[in-house]
Amino acid sequence: MGPLSDYSDAALVLAVGRWREDALAEAYRRHAGASFALARRLLNDRQLAEEVVQEVFIRLWHRPDRFDPERGSLRSYLLAQTHGRSVDLLRSETSRRRREERDARETAESAPDIEREVVDLTVAERMKDVVATLPADERRAIELAYFGGHTYRQVAVLLDAPEGTVKSRIRSGLKRMRTSLVDAGMGTSWDES
Amino acid sequence: MGRELNHAELQELLGAYALDAVDDAERHAVEDHLDMCRQCRAEVSEHREVAAHMGAGWMPAPEGVWDRIAGALEETPPAMRPVVSMDDARERRRRRSLTGPMRAVAALGAAAAVAMVAVLGYTIVDTKERVGDVAQSLEGNVARTAEAAARRPDARTVELKSTSGALTAEAVLLGDGTGYLVDANLPQLPPDRTYQLWAVVGQNKISVGVLGPRAGPVAFHTSGDVAALAITEEVAGGVVVSQATPTVVGVIA
Numbered sequence: 226m227g228p229l230s231d232y233s234d235a236a237l238v239l240a241v242g243r244w245r246e247d248a249l250a251e252a253y254r255r256h257a258g259a260s261f262a263l264a265r266r267l268l269n270d271r272q273l274a275e276e277v278v279q280e281v282f283i284r285l286w287h288r289p290d291r292f293d294p295e296r297g298s299l300r301s302y303l304l305a306q307t308h309g310r311s312v313d314l315l316r317s318e319t320s321r322r323r324r325e326e327r328d329a330r331e332t333a334e335s336a337p338d339i340e341r342e343v344v345d346l347t348v349a350e351r352m353k354d355v356v357a358t359l360p361a362d363e364r365r366a367i368e369l370a371y372f373g374g375h376t377y378r379q380v381a382v383l384l385d386a387p388e389g390t391v392k393s394r395i396r397s398g399l400k401r402m403r404t405s406l407v408d409a410g411m412g413t414s415w416d417e418s
Numbered sequence: 419m420g421r422e423l424n425h426a427e428l429q430e431l432l433g434a435y436a437l438d439a440v441d442d443a444e445r446h447a448v449e450d451h452l453d454m455c456r457q458c459r460a461e462v463s464e465h466r467e468v469a470a471h472m473g474a475g476w477m478p479a480p481e482g483v484w485d486r487i488a489g490a491l492e493e494t495p496p497a498m499r500p501v502v503s504m505d506d507a508r509e510r511r512r513r514r515s516l517t518g519p520m521r522a523v524a525a526l527g528a529a530a531a532v533a534m535v536a537v538l539g540y541t542i543v544d545t546k547e548r549v550g551d552v553a554q555s556l557e558g559n560v561a562r563t564a565e566a567a568a569r570r571p572d573a574r575t576v577e578l579k580s581t582s583g584a585l586t587a588e589a590v591l592l593g594d595g596t597g598y599l600v601d602a603n604l605p606q607l608p609p610d611r612t613y614q615l616w617a618v619v620g621q622n623k624i625s626v627g628v629l630g631p632r633a634g635p636v637a638f639h640t641s642g643d644v645a646a647l648a649i650t651e652e653v654a655g656g657v658v659v660s661q662a663t664p665t666v667v668g669v670i671a
Contacts, residue, residue, distance in 0.1 A: 246488065246491055249487075249491070250484065250488075253479065253484055253487070257479035257483070257484070258476040258477055258478060258479050259473070259475065259476050260479075261477050261479050261480060261483075262473070262475035262476050262477040263473040263475060265477060266473070266475060271480070274480075275480050275482075275483050278479065278480075278483055279483055279486055279487055279490075282487050283487055283490055283491075286487075286491060295563040295637070296459065296460070296463040297463045297466055297467050297470075298467065298470070300470055301463075301466045301467045301469070301470035302466075304466075304469070304470040304473055305436075305466045305469070305470070308437075308438055308469065308473070309438050312438040352471050352472060355471075356472070367437070367472075370434065370437045370438075370439035371437045371439075371469060371472060371473070372472075372473075374438075375439060376434070376439045376440060376441055377434040377439045377440065378441070380439065389430075391434075392430050392431065392433070392434055393430060395433040395434050395437065395439065396429075396430060396432060396433030396434070396465075397433075398433070399433045399436065399437075399464075399465045399468050399469075400433075400464075402468045402471075402472075403464050403465070403467070403468050406467075406468060406471060
């Protein structure tokens with residue numbers, strides 16, 4: 226095979242399975258930025274987000290067999306791992322305390338956050354169009370669940386809606402977006418380079 | 419959650435599950451169900467792809483994180499490393515679902531494993547075993563996808579056979595050219611030989627995959643009007659043009 230940069234994600238994970246650290250480094254090069262951006266967005270805490278990224282990639286090293294290329298891209302797998310771990314932290318008491326301490330510290334020091342999220346403009350623009358096609362109640366339920374880290378029960382309380390309704394809105398909204406993504410030619414592909 | 423959820427109720431949870439928006443009991447119930455239900459697994463995968471697009475931001479990975487990851491990898495030697503044998507969520511879920519005497523048997527097994535870990539400190543997994551696990555997992559995934567694909571209305575099943583009929587293979591070909599070699603009973607070849615899969619389009623035999631010395635489940639892609647599939651035996655690495663007589667051939671009806 227050629228250089229690692231030419232490997233498909235599936236081939237890369239197989240190479241990770243052969244304990245090739247350079248293959249893990251290539252996976253990190255491709256996907257760590259997205260993983261970090263998501264963790265940062267959810268946790269609003271740089272240090273915790275770094276810990277999540279670290280954990281996600283070390284987990285890929287130890288358990289590459291958990292990635293199933295037939296069930297989605299490596300990007301979506303790693304982002305699902307990132308999201309799950311971030312939500313765990315978000316819901317944990319320790320995290321809450323740390324965020325409160327950090328907020329207090331930052332307010333005292335007025336430290337400017339000079340980092341800026343760089344978004345893949347093409348994906349972001351198309352995704353904006355896709356999200357815009359959702360009915361407002363579905364969009365709100367999905368955003369509160371995914372980016373707010375809330376359970377659907379918590380979302381139901383926040384939106385003052387029945388739990389069953391929120392559950393259905395999340396599912397139907399995701400299905401609607403899936404259809405729009407496929408129509409827009411963005412089904413499951415991610416740039417692997 | 420006091421009672422078992424039925425299929426419709428579990429399906430309703432799939433969106434929230436994919437966004438990590440369910441409680442622990444519901445998550446366990448969905449995961450147990452996903453182990454058995456391909457349809458729901460596929461739906462969760464689709465939801466997760468959508469979620470990944472929603473979270474499609476990108477920031478430069480922070481400095482120092484890769485160094486910390488690489489440092490953590492170096493703590494254990496590359497060919498041998500400690501593996502906590504109980505660290506397997508699927509296994510944990512399986513144990514949770516066991517009842518009565520089966521749970522007791524599983525508990526005995528767990529106790530024995532814990533005792534072994536206590537004595538040895540760790541269990542050793544060598545590189546070959548790990549690669550085999552990953553490859554087997556990937557093959558298993560292909561096999562599952564192929565099974566699901568075979569049920570699609572545009573799926574055509576292709577039976578490949580040797581002249582004597584003793585050697586067989588089965589493939590599924592979809593309307594968009596995606597194909598899966600599902601099963602093959604071809605003998606294992608020596609390491610310097612490989613099986614190669616071909617699609618016959620018009621007068622041309624087009625290589626669609628070098629399968630290695632053992633022909634296992636694999637996904638492939640064809641284009642054009644495929645009249646037949648064939649598997650030949652070639653030198654390791656495969657060939658551009660085959661002169662070999664096909665080991666098995668299947669004409670597409």
